[in-house]
Amino acid sequence: MSPHTRAVETWTLQPLTDFVREASARLVLVLTPSGQVLAQSGFSRAVDVMSAAALAAAIVASTGELARQLRQPPFAALSHQGPRTGFFLATFLTDRGTLAVLAVYDLDVSSLGIVQLFYEQLAADLKAASPKGAVPKQVLAADFERELTDSLNTLFGR
Amino acid sequence: MSAALDLITRVRGVRGAMLVSAEDGLVVAEQLMEGIKGSAVAALAASLAGRLRRAMEASGTGRSVFWHLQAEQGALLVVPSGEESGNLLVVAVAEPDVNIGLVRLELLRAAEAGT
Amino acid sequence: MDEIRALSAQLAQDPQSLVFLRLGEALRRKGQLDAALRVATNGLERHPHLADAHDLYARILTDKHDYEKAFDEWDMAVRIAPHHTGALKGLAFLYFKIGDLQQAEAHLAAAKRVEPDDPTIDQAIEMMRGGAKGPAEQPAAPSPPSGAASIAAPAAATGGLDEARVFAGLEGANEGLLLIDGSGRVLGGALKDGGGTDVTDAVAAYLAGVSQEAARTAKLLGLGAWNGLSAEGQHGNVHLAHPTPDALLLVVRERGIPLGRLAILAQRATLMARRWLERQ
Structure with a gap:
């Protein structure tokens, strides 16, 4: 296991580790559309994970709504690329519910094509590994802070 | 461009030809036989092209004008094209015993036609 | 030239004979390398498993400074006939030329085991051990095949390699x-x-x-x-x-x-x- 790859839900760990290695991604989050992080790779600070997860969830929500207004299915993937870095965000369905993957990559070691290619594998691996028949647990407002703290502790090995 | 790709695929042993964005590793145009996954060819060819370019520049041999990966069950043949010979790749996937000289010529022609 | 004419006539009469070996060597010694090369390649086509033919070809290639091919030919000769002293000496020469004294001496030692009385081998080993000459002293066209002693000449110009x-x-x-x-x-x-x-x-x-x-x-x-x-x-x-x-x-x-x-x-x-x- 990469020292920088950690999972709250352990079934996500191996697929994520493989993806990070193959796609040479710098940062990756596996999360739910509501922003709950299941696994992360490459982040060194909890605050960055929280920000990235919140922003990714917001993008998923806003593009989902945009698609709904256009009367079409949700966008499968979204990517932006700058001169040195790109990011890729996509959602897919598993037995654990809809999940999103956010990947940030550097252009000198990877490319959108490579990230997309190995994202397909990641999505397939996560679908196969997700707990069958599992109903996503509702996070109550009262438990939210404790859940979040627990998750961050797991993600950063505390 | 599709006419140029067509000429490449007419060479005996060529299973597909593509135009690929070198920076993104995405398909720009393709003409492939069944069973060849264009997105994978594009992504991997562009990635290999990038690494090879760095090695060749370090060795003083300059940018590549043609390269050829030979494997047991097939070959990948590539000519960089476009502005500064690096924006696009003309790619052919072929059988291992393909006439490399002929494919090279068609790739170079396609690169000229595509720029 | 009489010898060359006579050998040519013999070969013309019987193209399958091994007289091409003597003709090729005679031409090589006279410096007629292109003619020697033709004779050697024709001979090799007819006798591809003859170590002497590969040895002759390698000598001519060496005179033409095509050391890469010469190495292959001597290598082939030794595969066909592991005790072929000409080829062993030739390989020793090429190893010596690029500064691999260890391999050069090993090949000379192998040749000596086959022909312990060949004085040129001792001479070559001695000269090699005695110190290699610098690049400026290298002859323009080394010719190892006629005697292993010539190994000492081209030598460890390549000492740092x-x-x-x-x-x-x-x-x-x-x-x-x-x-x-x-x-x-x-x-x-x-x-x-x-x-x-x-x-x-x-x-x-x-x-x-x-x-x-x-x-x-x-x-x-x-x-x-x-x-x-x-x-x-x-x-x-x-x-x-x-x-x-x-x-x-x-x-x-x-x-x-x-x-x-x-x-x-x-x-x-x-x-x-x-x-x-x-x-x-």
């Missing part, structure tokens, strides 16, 4: 050939760019990545294991191969060398690198 020993006898053994391990560490050879700057370490570092990507590409595209990567550059051509699963070999040559020829050269270098790695 330990790394090139991997590729002993191969054309351009001391430049444009690089052997590295899977982590990008140099095992042998060296590279310089057009300006003469040593770029060995930089290229080695990049090559490991190229190799990994080539392996992944071939695997994921269903092409099986990769066995070579050739590239034409603006200023030169390269060929990358892997002599063993854990090693990589890069051959770099000027643009004028076609990729096909480069692949053949790489194939030879791959064999030599494999043997060298096995001995480590």
